[in-house]
Amino acid sequence: MENAVVGLIVVAGTSVAVAALCLLLAFLCRRHSSKSRLKPCSRQRCCSAAAGSTLPVSVSDGMTPDYLSWSFYSTTAEASLQKLSLADLAAATGGFSPDNIIGDGSFGFVYRAVLPDGAAVAVKRLSGDCDAGAGNREFRAELEVLGSLSHSNLARLLGYCADGRDRILVYELLERGSLDAWLHGGDADDSGGTGTLPWPARLRVARGAAAALEFLHHGRRPPVLHRDVKSSNVLLSEGFEAKLADFGLARIIRGSPAKSHVSTQAAGTVGYVAPEIWDGVGATTMADVYSFGVLLIEIVTGKRPSWPIKASIGDKEVNLVDWTREKIHAGQAWEILDRRMGIQSQGTEMEEAKGLLEIARRCIDSAAKNRPTMEDVVAMLNKV
Structure with missing residues (x-):
């Protein structure tokens, strides 16, 4: 009798131990399975939380x-x-x-x-x-x-x-199109036809494009070089607010402090490219400043930087930058204004146009070290 009781106890104890072991294994498996299912959600939450700094893909x-x-x-x-x-x-x-x-x-x-x-x-x-x-x-x-x-x-x-x-x-999409179209003809229209961009709108565009470049160069770390500043990359909103576009060529500036202002990859559009780029020096923020100076000249004169111009002396063909330098140096800024704007030789608009050409003259200095920063340019434009 005692042997039978002992046997039943052993069997019962063994059964309980086996059952407990099975329950433990089931619990561990379920916990592992739950963790596996949670991993994608956990990664997704992490990605969303960081969306402000690193964009989700x-x-x-x-x-x-x-x-x-x-x-x-x-x-x-x-x-x-x-x-x-x-x-x-x-x-x-x-x-x-x-x-x-x-x-x-x-x-x-x-x-x-x-x-x-x-x-x-x-x-x-x-x-x-x-x-x-x-x-x-x-x-x-x-x-x-x-x-x-x-x-x-x-x-x-x-x-x-x-x-x-x-x-x-x-x-x-900016429905007003590009500054290039408004200055040189294209699909931009005003009341059914290509309109002439008036001086107040051009001054507003110049200030807006300058503010965009100032932000790229000075408003973030590391800075950003645009490397292709030109009128076709300046888009216009309904109120003729300028928006700088096309970052297909832009480069984030990284590296040691001594090299942090240089991009070794040459880029840009003929007529807007700084002279040091052709010399193989590499793009810097000062190269963007040079391109912006050319853009200012284009805004004031209505002429394409890539097209040669007949100089007043000997009808020799020169580029827009050299022609503008010659006219400003000779005190003949009035002669190079876009006549379509209807600016009079005397008055506030003429003084503003001369102010833009003076800023442009500083931006297109052949020596990069002599050019102003975009912070300086914005400050000067705000005084015009």
Whole structure:
């Protein structure tokens, strides 16, 4: 009898031990499974929390890492991410139809596009082959920073698509078009025809573009070089507020303090490029200042910087910068004003135009060290 009781106790104890072991194993497995399911949510929360500094990236599936099609947005942490594929953008631009081109330059065409949600945007398709390796990764990293920039005089970079060797930038659309179109003719219109940009609007544009460059150079760390300041990259809002656009060439300035102001990659557009760039010195903030000085001359004269001009002496062809220097030095600023503005030889507007040309003269100094900073330029423009 006693042996039977002992046997029952042993069996019962063994059963309890086995059951406890099974429960423990089940608990551990469930805990591990729960942790695994929580990982993606945890990463997503981390990504959203950091959206203000590092923009979230959405990636299309089924592509190799070096040829990803992805986009990022300057949005709040709670905003839903869209995925922009090359096919999406092709559809939005009518297959990159020439009929939808609203701008062009040495680095690609800009198209008017309507996204699936009905939003109208400007899409720039960069021309030329792009490195799909390390250069592509560097380009992405810089665009993430550029996409986070926020200033009233910067056209907002909404997204980016990389597919194979295609590189596409998506910007907010500004219906007034570019300063280039208003100065030199194009699709910009006012009451059904291409209008002449009056002097008050030109002065407003000059101040706005200067404020944008001041922000890029001095309003953030590390600074940003634009490297392609020109009238076609100055877009206009309904109130003719200037917004500097096209950061496809921009570079974040990194490195030691001694080299932190230099970008070794030459870039720019003929007529606007600082002389030191042609000498192989490399782009600096002072090169942007030079390009801005040329832009001021273009605003006042209404002439393209890339077109030669007949000089008054001997009908020799010279470039716009040399021609302007000669006229300012001779005290003949009145002769180079855009006649379409109707500015009189005497009066407030004439004095303002002369003020802009004097600022331009300082910006286009052949020696980079003698040029003012964009902070100085903004201060001078505010006194005009």
